[in-house]
Amino acid sequence: MSTIQYLKGDATVPQASGTKIIAHICNDIGGWGKGFVLAISKRWQEPEAAYRKWHRERNTNDFSLGCIQLVQVGPYIHIANMIGQRGTKTGSKGVPICYDAVAACLHAVAKHASRLNASVHMPRIGCGLAGGSWDRIEPLIAAALIEKDIPVFVYDF
Numbered sequence: 622m623s624t625i626q627y628l629k630g631d632a633t634v635p636q637a638s639g640t641k642i643i644a645h646i647c648n649d650i651g652g653w654g655k656g657f658v659l660a661i662s663k664r665w666q667e668p669e670a671a672y673r674k675w676h677r678e679r680n681t682n683d684f685s686l687g688c689i690q691l692v693q694v695g696p697y698i699h700i701a702n703m704i705g706q707r708g709t710k711t712g713s714k715g716v717p718i719c720y721d722a723v724a725a726c727l728h729a730v731a732k733h734a735s736r737l738n739a740s741v742h743m744p745r746i747g748c749g750l751a752g753g754s755w756d757r758i759e760p761l762i763a764a765a766l767i768e769k770d771i772p773v774f775v776y777d778f
Contacts, residue, residue: 625762625773632657632744632776633664635698640739642691644701644730646746648709648717649686651676655709656750661700668692668700675702687725691733699739701730706751716752723747723758727765740772 628636635641645657653662653669662669671692675684690702703726706717723746734741747753766773 623767623770623772625759625767625775627775627777629778630776631660631778632742632774633660635740635742635774637740637742637772637774640697640699640737642699642701642730642734642737642739642741644703644727644741644743644746646705646718646723646726646751647672647702648706648751649684649704650708652709657744665694665700667694668702672702686719686722687729689726689729689733699733699737701726701733701741703727703730703746705747709750711752718747718751718753720747720753720757720761723753724761724765727761731765731769731771734766734771735769740774741766742774742776744776744778 653672675690686704688704692700694700705719705723705726707719708717745755747758748755
């Protein structure tokens with residue numbers, strides 16, 4: 622079984638050959654404007670446009686915690702918009718990250734990665750603005766992806 626490979630660099634410039642999925646956490650209120658999403662939008666317009674449309678049309682689709690949207694941005698690069706964050710602010714109910722939703726998202730990403738024979742690339746998802754703990758996220762990645770022998774690369778910018 623493989624392990625998570627930690628790299629220094631920019632997750633929007635994945636360091637591997639073949640098909641790649643760049644996974645990141647989105648919130649469930651349609652907000653796109655802080656954190657890693659800005660780096661994505663700087664490189665590609667499609668993921669933000671797709672996310673905003675997905676949210677706008679949420680009454681007729683699966684936009685909710687635990688769901689993902691896969692957006693192809695190049696011949697070998699897909700972006701996984703993963704709804705793993707409730708709102709955007711820390712409040713009386715704790716931090717925005719929803720670990721169960723992140724786990725569900727990662728399992729969905731694994732299905733796509735297997736189908737596409739893709740590696741998965743990400744920053745330390747859920748640990749920035751979402752307020753999550755890497756000690757809780759890392760085992761979710763291992764269970765969803767590593768145990769299925771899907772190569773995973775985590776980038777520290």
